[in-house]
Amino acid sequence: MQNRITIVGGGIGGMATALALARAGQRSLLLERASAFSEVGAGIQLGPNVVRLLRDWGLMERLKAVAHFPQVLRARHALSGAVLGEKPLGSDTERRYGAPYATIARADMHGLLVAGVSQAGSTEMRLGQEVTSVTQDERAVHLQVRHPDADHTQMVDTKVLVGADGVWSRVRANVMRSGGPRQTGHLAYRAMVPMDSLPLNLRPDGVTAWLGPDFHVVQYPVRAGEWLNVVAIVHGDPPGELSDWDHSANATDLQLMLGQAHPALRDLIYAIPQWRLWALCDRPPMRGPEEHGLGRVVLVGDAAHPMRPYLAQGACMAIEDAHALARHLSDRRHAHVHQALAAFSKERWPRNARVQARSIRNGEIYHAKGVVQMARDIALRVAAPRLMDVPWLYRST
Numbered sequence: 001m002q003n004r005i006t007i008v009g010g011g012i013g014g015m016a017t018a019l020a021l022a023r024a025g026q027r028s029l030l031l032e033r034a035s036a037f038s039e040v041g042a043g044i045q046l047g048p049n050v051v052r053l054l055r056d057w058g059l060m061e062r063l064k065a066v067a068h069f070p071q072v073l074r075a076r077h078a079l080s081g082a083v084l085g086e087k088p089l090g091s092d093t094e095r096r097y098g099a100p101y102a103t104i105a106r107a108d109m110h111g112l113l114v115a116g117v118s119q120a121g122s123t124e125m126r127l128g129q130e131v132t133s134v135t136q137d138e139r140a141v142h143l144q145v146r147h148p149d150a151d152h153t154q155m156v157d158t159k160v161l162v163g164a165d166g167v168w169s170r171v172r173a174n175v176m177r178s179g180g181p182r183q184t185g186h187l188a189y190r191a192m193v194p195m196d197s198l199p200l201n202l203r204p205d206g207v208t209a210w211l212g213p214d215f216h217v218v219q220y221p222v223r224a225g226e227w228l229n230v231v232a233i234v235h236g237d238p239p240g241e242l243s244d245w246d247h248s249a250n251a252t253d254l255q256l257m258l259g260q261a262h263p264a265l266r267d268l269i270y271a272i273p274q275w276r277l278w279a280l281c282d283r284p285p286m287r288g289p290e291e292h293g294l295g296r297v298v299l300v301g302d303a304a305h306p307m308r309p310y311l312a313q314g315a316c317m318a319i320e321d322a323h324a325l326a327r328h329l330s331d332r333r334h335a336h337v338h339q340a341l342a343a344f345s346k347e348r349w350p351r352n353a354r355v356q357a358r359s360i361r362n363g364e365i366y367h368a369k370g371v372v373q374m375a376r377d378i379a380l381r382v383a384a385p386r387l388m389d390v391p392w393l394y395r396s397t
């Protein structure tokens with residue numbers, strides 16, 4: 001039997017797509033390679049652009065129960081410890097953009113979406129199903145799906161295929177014939193620890209970004225303020241093959257790399273016994289709508305536009321993609337799915353490209369040295385609230 005819409009990948013992008021489609025009255029089939037959803041991924045920040053969407057989707061009460069809503073974003077010099085600038089969040093963000101800024105464990109964010117999808121009852125979720133090849137013709141998209149445990153394959157046909165299979169997207173590789181993502185030369189050490197395992201002076205409420213030469217560290221509470229998420233980005237090469245890497249990290253490596261940091265930051269790094277390691281990959285900013293898909297296949301989230309995490313918007317853009325895609329696929333003015341997908345791609349690619357480009361630039365500013373760093377620090381001291389705000393991003397969806 002042919003499905004109308006099939007989603008490959010049950011991460012934040014795939015789940016958000018299933019939920020947005022369900023809300024628009026559309027049924028879908030979701031294929032996820034993992035046999036169970038994992039806790040991997042530490043914390044993420046959600047800008048008001050996406051908290052507003054989650055509120056519209058009726059998820060605000062659940063979000064309030066598991067997220068944290070920081071009151072301030074603070075930039076500190078990672079070596080001197082000086083506060084370079086602050087921007088109010090909380091009610092200030094709510095007043096300006098109609099929703100607060102939130103920080104949340106990735107597993108909690110994913111759990112919110114899974115609960116929403118299950119409750120809506122319009123998605124058939126199949127776990128342990130790995131899509132191994134994708135082809136398409138005029139009438140349909142044909143997927144080969146492998147069940148890793150049973151070791152057998154099965155064909156699935158669908159009218160529309162949504163590739164939400166992340167940075168190493170098989171859908172993208174098969175359909176667009178593009179190469180893999182590029183290595184950025186940056187490594188991310190991530191950890192989440194219970195607040196009560198830390199001394200009081202290491203438990204600030206807001207989001208703190210420590211800016212150092214060739215590194216930066218971001219910390220913020222998650223899990224309703226009961227856990228602290230910390231991510232340290234350094235320059236370096238990954239140990240081995242990227243796509244099947246197990247993320248294990250050596251805490252001593254990070255302690256040595258940040259040995260020169262201000263004592264408040266060093267104490268935090270030393271207080272965390274276990275880290276996990278990500279080699280950051282991205283693609284150059286999108287150049288046109290054709291990078292969002294081909295024919296009956298459309299890409300969302302990291303499959304389409306993997307980005308550096310320096311604007312904290314990768315998952316947010318995946319959720320925005322989901323919202324826009326469901327809107328276009330349900331718009332009766334589009335006579336054919338090709339028109340709906342073309343309209344989606346045309347709408348989304350410039351915004352995704354802009355966020356990708358700004359993320360790269362932010363990384364350069366965060367890791368600046370010498371005169372550029374001095375200029376950055378002066379600018380932040382003079383105009384932090386304006387420089388740390390992103391109205392074009394937070395306002396429109």
Ligand SMILES: Cc1cc2nc3c(=O)[nH]c(=O)nc-3n(C[C@H](O)[C@H](O)[C@H](O)COP(=O)(O)OP(=O)(O)OC[C@H]3O[C@@H](n4cnc5c(N)ncnc54)[C@H](O)[C@@H]3O)c2cc1C
Nearest residue numbers: 009011012013033045131165166301302312313314315316
């Ligand atoms: C250090 C770091 C910090 C970050 N901070 C933030 C932040 O603060 N805010 C923010 O918004 N974003 C942040 N991000 C980005 C965010 O995590 C990602 O952009 C987002 O999770 C991408 O979601 P996705 O669903 O597109 O991809 P993924 O989460 O990678 O999901 C892809 C899914 O597809 C499945 N899959 C893959 N291949 C197949 C296949 N062949 N068949 C079936 N299933 C398959 C996978 O198992 C997975 O479940 C950060 C990222 C990093 C690395």
